[in-house]
Amino acid sequence: MNSIAPLHTPMKQFPVSNGELFVGGIPLRQLAARVGRTPFYAYDRALVSRRVEELRSALPTRLKLHYAIKANPMPALVAHMAALIDGVDVASAGELKIALDAGVAPRDISFAGPGKSDNELRQAVAAGILVNIESFREIPPLAASAKELGVPARVAVRVNPDFELKSAGMKMGGGPKPFGVDAAKIPELLRAIAEAGLAFEGFHLFSGSQNLRAGAIAEALRKSFTLITELAADAPVPLKVINLGGGFGIPYFPGEQSLDLTPLGTALTSIVEEAAKAFPQAEIVIELGRYLVGEAGLYVSRIVDRKVSNGEVFLVIDGGLHQHLAASGNFGQVLRKNFPAAIGNRMHALKAEAVTIVGPLCTPLDVLAERMVMARGEPGDLVVIFQSGAYGATASPQAFLGHPPVVEVLV
Numbered sequence: 530m531n532s533i534a535p536l537h538t539p540m541k542q543f544p545v546s547n548g549e550l551f552v553g554g555i556p557l558r559q560l561a562a563r564v565g566r567t568p569f570y571a572y573d574r575a576l577v578s579r580r581v582e583e584l585r586s587a588l589p590t591r592l593k594l595h596y597a598i599k600a601n602p603m604p605a606l607v608a609h610m611a612a613l614i615d616g617v618d619v620a621s622a623g624e625l626k627i628a629l630d631a632g633v634a635p636r637d638i639s640f641a642g643p644g645k646s647d648n649e650l651r652q653a654v655a656a657g658i659l660v661n662i663e664s665f666r667e668i669p670p671l672a673a674s675a676k677e678l679g680v681p682a683r684v685a686v687r688v689n690p691d692f693e694l695k696s697a698g699m700k701m702g703g704g705p706k707p708f709g710v711d712a713a714k715i716p717e718l719l720r721a722i723a724e725a726g727l728a729f730e731g732f733h734l735f736s737g738s739q740n741l742r743a744g745a746i747a748e749a750l751r752k753s754f755t756l757i758t759e760l761a762a763d764a765p766v767p768l769k770v771i772n773l774g775g776g777f778g779i780p781y782f783p784g785e786q787s788l789d790l791t792p793l794g795t796a797l798t799s800i801v802e803e804a805a806k807a808f809p810q811a812e813i814v815i816e817l818g819r820y821l822v823g824e825a826g827l828y829v830s831r832i833v834d835r836k837v838s839n840g841e842v843f844l845v846i847d848g849g850l851h852q853h854l855a856a857s858g859n860f861g862q863v864l865r866k867n868f869p870a871a872i873g874n875r876m877h878a879l880k881a882e883a884v885t886i887v888g889p890l891c892t893p894l895d896v897l898a899e900r901m902v903m904a905r906g907e908p909g910d911l912v913v914i915f916q917s918g919a920y921g922a923t924a925s926p927q928a929f930l931g932h933p934p935v936v937e938v939l940v
């Protein structure tokens with residue numbers, strides 16, 4: 530019963546001085562005072578920039594790097610990212626607005642997702658962005674908007690591949706899927722696109738998310754490229770874009786290690802070289818969300834209470850699952866596992882104890898760490914949850930139990 534949770538690999542991206550974490554060069558308690566209240570999310574812009582630089586140096590220079598906004602759509606962060614990357618992928622008209630407001634050029638924005646509404650498709654055509662078609666149903670409204678507005682409807686085809694991404698946290702391609710169009714139906718889809726007069730530009734494939742096995746991702750990228758090469762035989766015009774997806778993961782749980790970029794660099798270099806011959810006009814794109822921003826973010830809460838119940842220590846914090854669903858284990862996890870967490874103002878404390886950290890919500894689901902060993906925390910101390918830069922604030926049911934919305938800062 531009272532077993533201790535297994536340990537995480539240490540989180541080293543944020544410096545520690547005098548036992549206190551620094552975010553964007555600011556000591557955590559000072560940052561909390563600056564923000565003015567807890568809980569909050571803090572994203573470190575230098576860490577985001579560094580991550581993009583590291584990726585660029587590991588991957589071929591001609592490869593285009595896109596940011597998938599749904600991982601973290603905070604406008605200031607998207608604006609910061611816009612200066613670092615080659616394009617942005619949006620999954621709704623709301624995200625499209627954020628990308629355009631951030632100054633991303635329409636030619637560098639693509640729009641994927643099932644169930645795009647007719648109005649969203651019309652907005653996309655009016656904006657001049659690339660729509661990744663996921664269904665035959667999207668063709669008539671796209672054609673109608675292009676005609677009405679007198680501008681081309683730029684489209685790519687999202688393919689549901691005939692293989693799955695091995696060991697992905699979330700599989701989004703292969704077998705029966707709501708995403709994309711089955712590879713077998715692509716020739717027919719391409720004919721319908723040509724007949725409707727849409728401006729076809731290429732292919733998009735995204736087979737899954739949160740994968741930590743570089744070999745499996747490299748294999749999926751290779752298979753995706755091979756499949757697109759086959760499908761391109763039916764394309765009405767030379768390809769301008771080949772978007773191979775991504776799915777690069779970050780370590781969240783005990784035993785997980787950072788992704789090894791070397792095999793990905795090797796695989797992508799050979800793909801980019803082959804594409805230069807077979808599709809000389811095409812840009813090769815990967816689109817990443819979590820990998821670009823996840824490790825640069827912290828969720829910071831204050832300890833409200835310290836309780837002991839039948840021998841077990843509970844730290845009750847002012848943050849919870851309503852603001853960080855993923856850390857509570859209720860966002861796609863099968864078995865609840867702890868995110869890395871610490872007392873951010875007691876990083877060097879000698880006295881450690883196993884604690885369970887719970888949020889303020891009146892539900893047994895509101896657990897953010899279970900029997901984790903950390904410094905002894907007292908009311909007023911700041912609990913940090915690492916790896917919180919992606920799928921945090923906007924992927925959580927913030928209205929649940931009526932607490933105020935979480936603050937987000939880019940530091």
Ligand SMILES: *Cc1c(COP(=O)(O)O)cnc(C)c1O
Pocket residue numbers: 597599600618620641735737738739774775776777816817818819820919
């Ligand atoms: C969610 C999503 C992404 C981003 O996935 P990450 O795992 O955050 O990198 C990229 N492309 C598409 C089509 C998506 O749906």
